Amino acid sequence: MTTSSRTSTRRNIGIGAAVAVAAALLGVASYTATKPGGAASADVPAAEVSADPQAGVYPELAKLARRDHGDALAQGRADAPVVLIEYADFLCGYCGKFARDTEPALVKKYVENGTLRIEWRNFPIFGKESDAAARAAWAAGRQGRFWQFHAAAYAEGAKEKGFGEARLKALAEEAGVKDIARFTRDAGGEAAAKAVRTDQEEAYQLGATSTPSFLVNGRPIAGAQPAATFTHAIEAAAKAARTAKDTKDTKDTKDTKDAKDAKADR
Incomplete structure (x- = not known):
């Protein structure tokens, strides 16, 4: 087994305890709320987010945040206290x-x-054009234009035009991709x-069967929920992160003081 394989195996085992929970929330709930032809997004009930910052949070899932400084498919500081991971399809x-x-x-x-x-995690589930759009978005990211491509592809009425080869090139141009030959x-x-x-594979491992599906610091959220659901989840996650930092700072200060006192007694 290679070092890479061992690392992957340990990572899979590490999140295994939370997969059943995520599968229930991101699989069944997401499919019910967002399946093609299902209830309108506006009719999706708000997901309950407890005021308790730890409720509904699975630390194993929080580890899926990559926090890669060079990730073109991410926005925000790599060391931000809260990470929202979105698994999505451009045809969804x-x-x-x-997005809008x-x-x-x-x-x-x-x-x-x-x-x-x-x-962002590309999770194309609607066939060939979904996959083509996902690869095109990644390619736009190679030239620093992923989020501009994202905006163009999710503009009102954009998906109805499809994601054929010519259309994807047009979206890339609209997004400001400079080298279209390289993009292709x-x-x-x-x-x-x-x-x-x-x-x-990451999304399927979590049990996601439809889009969009989200993780907020390890808290699964299924479907295009109302803004308040995300606000509550982010605020709770930020509060938990602040508490954890304060606890660590207090411990570090105490440890430093104890070390100085011990040195003075010698």
Whole structure:
């Protein structure tokens, strides 16, 4: 077994205890709320988020946050106290609704002040064009234009035009991708396919069967929930992070003082 394989195995075992819970929340609930032809997103009831910062949170799932400084498919500080991971498909109407109606406010309120980091995971589940759009988005990210491509692909009425090859090039141009020839090569390359597969496998491992599905510091949230659901989850996660930091700082201060006292007694 290679070092990479051993690391992957340990990681899978590490999140195993929370997979059953995530499967129930991200699988059954997400499918019910967001399946094609299902209830309108506006009819999806708000997910209950307890005021207790620890309720509904699974530390094993929080470890899925990559916090990679060079991740083009993420926005916000790598060391932000809260990480929202989104598993989504560009052909998903509910994902588009989240992107247009909810995410911009979260970015303005929490990402810009350093509280929140958003990490995107490509989770194409609607077939060939979904996969092509995912690879194209990744390719746009190679030129620093992922979020601009994301906005163009999720604009009102964009998915109805499909994601054929010519359309994806047009979206890339709209997103400000400079080198379209490189974009085309990147989108069709093995690196793009591998990156998308990695994200897909992570989502399936969690039991997600539909989109969008989210994790907020290890708290699963299924479906295009109302903005208040995300606000409550982010605020609770930020509070928990502050408490953990204060506890650590207090312990570090005490340990330092004890060490100085012990040295003075010698």
